[in-house]
Amino acid sequence: MSYLPISREELDLITKDIRFDILRMVRICGKQNGHLGGCMSAVELLTVLYTQVMNINYVSHSELKWSERDRFIMSKGHAGIAMYAAMKHVGLISQEMIEGSIRGDDSILFRHPKRNIEYGIECSVGSLGMGIGYGIGLAESFKRRKTSQRVFVMIGDGECDEGSVWEGAAYASHRKLDNLIVIIDMNGLQLDGPTHEVLSIDNMSERWRSFGFETVDVDGHDIDNIIKGFDTNHIERPLAIIAHTTKGKGIPFAENKTEWHDNYLSEELYKQGIKALGEEDLSVVRMKAEERYASKRINLDLTPSSYVTINESADDIEAWNDIGSKNIIGEISSLLAEQNEKFTLIYSDCANRIGIQKLQESHPEMCYEVGISEQNQVSMAAAMAHEGFHVFAVAYAPFITARVLDQIRANMAYMEAPVCLIGLGGGIASSDLGATHTAFEDIANLRSVPNVIVSTPVDTYEIAKNMEWFVNNPSPMYLRITINNPESKVYNHVIHDYTPLSHNVVLQGEDAVALVTGSLMSDVVEAVKLLNKNGHSVEVINVRSIKPLDKELINKVINAKKVITIEEHSIIGGLGSAIAEQIATTRCETVLKMIGINDEYFKADIPEAIRRKIGLNFESLAKTIGSFLEE
Numbered sequence: 001m002s003y004l005p006i007s008r009e010e011l012d013l014i015t016k017d018i019r020f021d022i023l024r025m026v027r028i029c030g031k032q033n034g035h036l037g038g039c040m041s042a043v044e045l046l047t048v049l050y051t052q053v054m055n056i057n058y059v060s061h062s063e064l065k066w067s068e069r070d071r072f073i074m075s076k077g078h079a080g081i082a083m084y085a086a087m088k089h090v091g092l093i094s095q096e097m098i099e100g101s102i103r104g105d106d107s108i109l110f111r112h113p114k115r116n117i118e119y120g121i122e123c124s125v126g127s128l129g130m131g132i133g134y135g136i137g138l139a140e141s142f143k144r145r146k147t148s149q150r151v152f153v154m155i156g157d158g159e160c161d162e163g164s165v166w167e168g169a170a171y172a173s174h175r176k177l178d179n180l181i182v183i184i185d186m187n188g189l190q191l192d193g194p195t196h197e198v199l200s201i202d203n204m205s206e207r208w209r210s211f212g213f214e215t216v217d218v219d220g221h222d223i224d225n226i227i228k229g230f231d232t233n234h235i236e237r238p239l240a241i242i243a244h245t246t247k248g249k250g251i252p253f254a255e256n257k258t259e260w261h262d263n264y265l266s267e268e269l270y271k272q273g274i275k276a277l278g279e280e281d282l283s284v285v286r287m288k289a290e291e292r293y294a295s296k297r298i299n300l301d302l303t304p305s306s307y308v309t310i311n312e313s314a315d316d317i318e319a320w321n322d323i324g325s326k327n328i329i330g331e332i333s334s335l336l337a338e339q340n341e342k343f344t345l346i347y348s349d350c351a352n353r354i355g356i357q358k359l360q361e362s363h364p365e366m367c368y369e370v371g372i373s374e375q376n377q378v379s380m381a382a383a384m385a386h387e388g389f390h391v392f393a394v395a396y397a398p399f400i401t402a403r404v405l406d407q408i409r410a411n412m413a414y415m416e417a418p419v420c421l422i423g424l425g426g427g428i429a430s431s432d433l434g435a436t437h438t439a440f441e442d443i444a445n446l447r448s449v450p451n452v453i454v455s456t457p458v459d460t461y462e463i464a465k466n467m468e469w470f471v472n473n474p475s476p477m478y479l480r481i482t483i484n485n486p487e488s489k490v491y492n493h494v495i496h497d498y499t500p501l502s503h504n505v506v507l508q509g510e511d512a513v514a515l516v517t518g519s520l521m522s523d524v525v526e527a528v529k530l531l532n533k534n535g536h537s538v539e540v541i542n543v544r545s546i547k548p549l550d551k552e553l554i555n556k557v558i559n560a561k562k563v564i565t566i567e568e569h570s571i572i573g574g575l576g577s578a579i580a581e582q583i584a585t586t587r588c589e590t591v592l593k594m595i596g597i598n599d600e601y602f603k604a605d606i607p608e609a610i611r612r613k614i615g616l617n618f619e620s621l622a623k624t625i626g627s628f629l630e631e
Helices: 008-032 036-040 043-053 077-090 131-145 163-174 204-210 223-230 267-277 283-294 314-323 327-339 357-362 374-386 397-403 405-413 442-447 460-472 518-533 551-558 575-586 607-614 618-630
Strands: 071-074 151-156 180-186 214-219 239-244 343-347 367-369 390-396 419-424 453-455 477-480 503-507 512-516 538-543 545-547 562-570 591-597
Touching: 008 036, 008 043, 008 077, 008 223, 008 267, 008 283, 036 077, 043 077, 043 151, 043 180, 043 223, 071 077, 071 131, 077 283, 131 151, 131 163, 131 180, 131 374, 131 405, 163 374, 180 204, 204 214, 204 239, 214 223, 223 239, 327 343, 327 357, 327 390, 327 460, 343 374, 374 390, 374 397, 374 405, 374 419, 390 397, 390 460, 397 405, 397 419, 397 442, 405 419, 419 460, 442 453, 442 477, 442 545, 442 562, 442 575, 460 477, 503 518, 512 518, 512 551, 512 618, 518 538, 518 562, 518 618, 538 551, 545 575, 551 575, 562 575, 562 618, 575 591, 591 618
Parallel strands: 071 151, 151 180, 180 239, 214 239, 343 367, 343 390, 390 419, 419 477, 453 477, 512 538, 512 562, 562 591
Antiparallel strands: 453 545, 503 538
16 A cells, blocks of 8 residues: 555655665764664665555545554664654655754754654654564554554564563464564664574564564565565564665675664764765756655644542542452452543453453453563553553562663663553562562562652552542652552541541651551551650651652651651662661761661562561561661
């Protein structure tokens, strides 16, 4: 299907102009180096894709809303420059942008693309292996809306070393995502040399076919063959186009040369490249490209979401606590789903742990089981969030915050995708399964990532209210679930105007302030009550948000004589570290005692035994806090 009325001869001229623009941009990169080789290998593929295959609402199809456009993800982000050069010919970006800066605060174009949907740059890329998961999220969004849009993802053959590629491939096939087309630029070289020497992938078609894809091999520099490849029938199956290409194609000094994966293009070599491309008149295709840019139309769908609320009487709260910390996720999901058609729950082999049977029966379209594939889960969640869905991604805390930290950083935080990650079994909740199933580092990991709220609810009421708050205030967020005990208590909650970014006072006191987060509150309260009976006066505060810290809380800390932080997390990077940073930067005289998990792992044992061993039970807390108060 052709979306721009372009002759075969004009297509050849466009490919040549794209190569000219690639040379210009690589030259602009200077000694920062541009990725010339992988850009040149993708030129014909991108030419066909943008001008003949994708429906993106330019010139001939102006009646198509911008939100209904086909999407392209350049997963091999180092070829972003080639993508820009192709985008120019369908009016997405201008020649002026091509010849401008590709770095700095005022830039729109970068060596590795940065998401900017106004110009049709769909995804921030650079860290390899993530584009397919993001593309899957888009494909699932379009399936849910029952639209005819398609998603195209270009990945490199070296990129196929990444396990996340195959997580995505397995999921896409299982879900029969026939609106997903993956293009493998098989140019045979990666940074360290020939792909078959670095890690052999010569059986590329067989690999994708074994994962359930329809596959077709094409000559990646033969336009007619490429067009035929895109026309391959793949009903109820995603399509993988294996494009056999030459790295550095069209530039003799760069063809099939590993060193031109990225390299400095000197003025002399730049002139050699221009000469190799020839002096053919390209003014007509450039003029048409500028005309298309001038006629660009964008209709963004920014329809606000409806406000949602959950019941919050004392009886309801007591009932929630009886449900338990994990099953409350399913219960509240069902309530939110009834009010919000955009509600989305993506879970990683934990459906039976979070009580979502009711939601699966009433709203199966809102439920996405990804199996044991957290990398694909987070990339997919980010894309669906960008499409306007309210996405909760649930998995076990050690895996959703460590195994996929790069996806959280690149797909979720960098692009500000409003996903709420829910980490089950934080701290030592699953310590009887061994150190692999403890999460002592998760808060530290997520605190280090910009744009992510880190919240640690104290009981099931707060889990429920955090979920409600997120739907009404979508932001990148991590919700850490530590509570195992279904008898968790409610601690002086202010029912109305709840926000996870605030704190609440559980016990009043004057001599010291104890800051508590997560499931240790019950033991801390009992310990402090005992100490207060013996003449001490300790204020106990429930800290809901570790990042950002409540400003009123910070003010209380820097004006206190003594502060104690208590958490079921490593003392490195958690609540204690966050408070220590505030004390250090304000140069106040507050004395801080951090109580948590020391820099160590433990042999498998039940949580109660671990808490006794490391001093996080009632008796040990009373002793430790009492000693600190008497110093």
